[in-house]
Amino acid sequence: MAHQVSVFAENKPGRIEKIARILAQEGVNIRAITISSANGFGVVKILADQPQKAFELLREHGLPAYLQEVIAVVLEDVPGGLHRVARILAENDINIEDAYGFVVEKGKTAVLVIQVENEPHAQSVLERNGFVLLSDEEIYRL
Template sequence: MAHQISVFVENKPGRIERVTEILMKADVNIRAITVMGTFEYGVIKLLVDKPEAAYEALKSQGVTAYKREIIAVLMDDRPGGLHRIAKIFGQKKINIEDAYGFVIEDKKRAVLVVDVGKIQEAEKVLKEEGLTILSDEEIYSL
């Protein structure tokens, strides 16, 4: 199982800089990031090499952060790679609440990070379909 850090910030210049500075000083490496802003507030979602250290560093600096279990699934980086996973979830009635992905350096594989309501069921069906679920440690070793 892997973890994502979600940071809630005002939608103003310099907020991402503050978050990344805190993580840099805590010696936390960011593996993936997504930012979503809505009018006054934004959410920064981070996949980091040390989720507990990131969470503690952010909280100690007064930053509103949340650590959440997510699924990081290894997939082929080719047309239809994402569709395979979406189809599995659709057929099993598992809703994808949030998702983002990134390509691994070998450019043959990618990682899809998904947030689903039924996390254990989702992991089970993905494994049954022969897909690899990455742990925190496996993500950081990519």
């Protein structure tokens, strides 16, 4: 199982800088980040090399941070790589509630980070269909 840190923040200048500064000063490396906003507020989702430490640091600095379990799926970085995962999940009636990805090696490997309602079931389905799922430690060694 992998983990991401989600931070709820007002959408205004300096919020991302503050998050990045806090983590950088304590030697936490951000591997992936996604930001979404609506009506003046946003959610910053971070995959960090030390997710527990990132979570604790952000909370210590007064930021509303949450540590969440996610599924990190290894994909081929080719056309159709995402479709293969999405098809398997859809065929098994598993809804992707949130997702983002990053390329590890162009043309070879990517990682899709997903949140679903029933993670153990989704993990089982993906593994039965030959997908490799990454733990926190494996993500950060990529």
